[in-house]
Amino acid sequence: MDKTVATADAAVADIRSGSSLAVGGFGLSGVPIALVRALLARGVDDLEVVSNNCGVDGWGLGELLAAGRIRRVVASYIGENKEFARQYLSGEVEVELTPQGTLAERLRAGGVGIPAFYTPAGAGTAVSDGGMPLRYAPDGSVALASAPKELRRFTAFGRSREYVLEEAIRTDYGLVRAAVGDRYGNLRFEKAARNFNPLAGMAGRLTIAEVDELVEPGELGPDDIHLPGIYVDRVVLLTPEQSADLPIEKTTVRARREES
Template sequence: MIDKTFSSIDAAVADIHDGASIAVGGFGLVGIPTLLINALRAQGASDLTIISNNCGTDGQGLGLLLEDGRITRTIGSYIGSNKEYARRYLEGELTVEFTPQGTLAERMRAGGAGIPAFFTTAGVGTQVAEGGLPQRYNTDGSVAIYSEPKETREFNGQLYVLEEGIRADFALVHAHKADRFGNLVFYKTARNFNPDAAMSGKVTIVQAEHIVDELDPDEVHLPGIYVHRVVHVGPQETGIENRTVSN
């Protein structure tokens, strides 16, 4: 067995190159690999394609890479309340490929499992399947790039659309516990897109709150075969995405 631990979070992301595609775990601000994102920001790689459910929030998570202009393309499910994300998309600074949430999870999982494509009912009868979704705007507000139509096929009287698996150059993931061989345990709702993103990466980098010498096989959520680097970061707090107060 191979010890996959790294002593430095900066060293773990040092070889992420300009133009890389990166699958990133998390949902909103829950379970995001904050310290890996910060290290990538300091490292300086640009022209990145980010595959993630969303793109952080203004001033937090992936939103910081957006603010720095380091992301040129995203594959995700929604913009949410990230104003900078919306601005860059609508003003022609960012290419955005929208995909249904469950489809995105399966595209990452399938890519990691060696499945090049699969059929799903999600998106059938909409622009997801038929094409025509704006992916990039011109600076004058006109559409520069529309999504292309996808292959559809009928099985047992039901129409399905073909979706391609995603195999990213790198993956950034947050885990609650890891052993030195990369076996991972996620904590409650942080077990969202993290396992799928981890599977998608050709090189998967994990920030773990705890590193232990041994894990019970029955508690492992993701086997270490999908993990290449693990960095101990200690306990982490989840940021507040939307704060609501009342009188």
């Protein structure tokens, strides 16, 4: 039952090139940076990554992207990552853009065994009708476009409207960052880190968690567990230096008032 692993390097040692990964994080919050860097050091490539975004330039998943290790990304937006945008528009990486709530539910559905579901998000747009650029050619033309998805009309919540069928996401591995974990794999996430980390952990067939604090089984109360250990296979305790690596995505400042 003890799922602890000594280092991030050991935890990702069996991840091979060509694997698919569901990676937690929302912006720079809750990113499993130690596991990402361990993958970078191992040299694996041709990765398919499912994450809310693909990090920023020079940090998080952006480090794997800049090294050319990622083949395909399923995400809700390009975000602040200029290299991500460049690779997408130049045809170096394939990108499936998905509405944020739909992406969250696709991950959750994969974790609980629901193969597909209907949602109104994207119905009647390129999301359902197809034609969204998945990969560009070097000359800027569309090399690969999304296929149409099934639409069905339902009368629900007091109105009749079309819903688009979205398929669940299951990946080879899930990589997550938690504030606290126990040796059985039960995890508690801190604030915004709770957004996509539990979902990424559920979607992975084998899930690895890096944690800031490791406690003994029973110390986490049932109401404090955001992801049960049944979904988690390996737990890595971060060093204080790794835990402290928390950059701020944007800083807004104003001049101090002169004290009288």
